[in-house]
Amino acid sequence: MFGQIGMSELLVILVVVLLVFGPKKIPELARGISRGLSEFKRAADEVKQELNIDLERETRQPRAPERKSLKSDS
Structure with missing residues (x-):
């Protein structure tokens, strides 16, 4: 799915994010990330x-054509 990250690892990451930021902060966090990515793309x-x-x-x-100098060996 995401390179070498499996479904169980993805679920663990989502649970940790939910515990750290809380359900009320996740939409704000997602909006901020979205704005940052769109600004970077722009x-x-x-x-x-x-x-x-x-x-x-x-x-x-x-x-301009290159000038070649002719040198004589005499």
Whole structure:
């Protein structure tokens, strides 16, 4: 299910969370985690968009041809 975590381990984790935070705090905790994840996703999308814009600018700009110097061995 979650990598190497089985159903019994998941139930133990949920019971511990319930005991530590209580039934009234769990919805607040879930909302906070959800907000944090959505903000992280939004920031990651902004970074991806900026990188794509920079990449498009680089590919649109023509490159100057490289000059090769000819050296004589005489």
